[in-house]
Amino acid sequence: MSQSDPTDEALATIASILDQPEPPRGAKATAKETSVPPEKSIGEHEAADAPAAEVHGYSRMGPGPMEAIRFKWTVRRADNGDFYVDETIGENSVPIISGPMTAEAAVRWVDDRESEARQRFDRLKSEMAARTDEVELIRLGGGDV
Numbered sequence: 001m002s003q004s005d006p007t008d009e010a011l012a013t014i015a016s017i018l019d020q021p022e023p024p025r026g027a028k029a030t031a032k033e034t035s036v037p038p039e040k041s042i043g044e045h046e047a048a049d050a051p052a053a054e055v056h057g058y059s060r061m062g063p064g065p066m067e068a069i070r071f072k073w074t075v076r077r078a079d080n081g082d083f084y085v086d087e088t089i090g091e092n093s094v095p096i097i098s099g100p101m102t103a104e105a106a107v108r109w110v111d112d113r114e115s116e117a118r119q120r121f122d123r124l125k126s127e128m129a130a131r132t133d134e135v136e137l138i139r140l141g142g143g144d145v
Contacts, residue, residue, distance in 0.1 A: 055075055055077070055083065055103040055106065055107055056075060056076055056077040056083075057074065057075065057076070058074070058075040058106075058107055058110060059072060059073065059074040059075070059110070060072070060073050060110050060111065060113070060114035061073075061114070062113075062114060062117035062118065062121070063117060063118050063121040063122075064121060067090065067091070068090040068091070069089060069090060070089070070090065071087065071088070071089055071113070071114075071117055072087070072088050072089075073085055073086070073087050073109075073110040073113050073114060074086045074088075074110075075103075075106040075107060075110060077103075078099075078100070082099060082100030082101070083099060083100065083101050083102060083103050083105070083106040084097050084098065084099030084100060084101070084106070085097070085098045085099060085101075085106050085109055085110055087113070
């Protein structure tokens with residue numbers, strides 16, 4: 001097989017991008033002002049015990065190699081005391097709003113969504129890596145797949 005399939009090359013490129021480590025959170029500062037305070041890092045167990053005022057601004061970001069397509073979930077408190085979660089993709093998207101809910105439910109919702117996104121990402125990454133391994137095996141003439 002002298003010519004490779006462009007789909008295989010694209011999958012290999014995407015897999016190599018996904019294998020790159022993500023920069024630490026907060027490594028890239030943005031000049032854009034937002035109405036949401038910076039991310040707060042309260043652990044899952046602390047969140048249930050945290051006062052409602054501290055839950056406002058609680059945020060998690062989904063995995064991925066490009067910030068422009070990463071999900072972000074941020075808890076905010078409305079004037080009436082209800083909590084809402086704003087779900088965005090990248091920096092400039094219009095949020096999808098979920099709520100009203102209690103502070104504890106909002107934090108749990110954010111943590112669950114982040115966990116689900118990470119599991120889906122890891123599954124996709126594994127599938128792509130397996131596909132890349134198959135392509136490499138075929139290139140090397142190592143058998144039928």
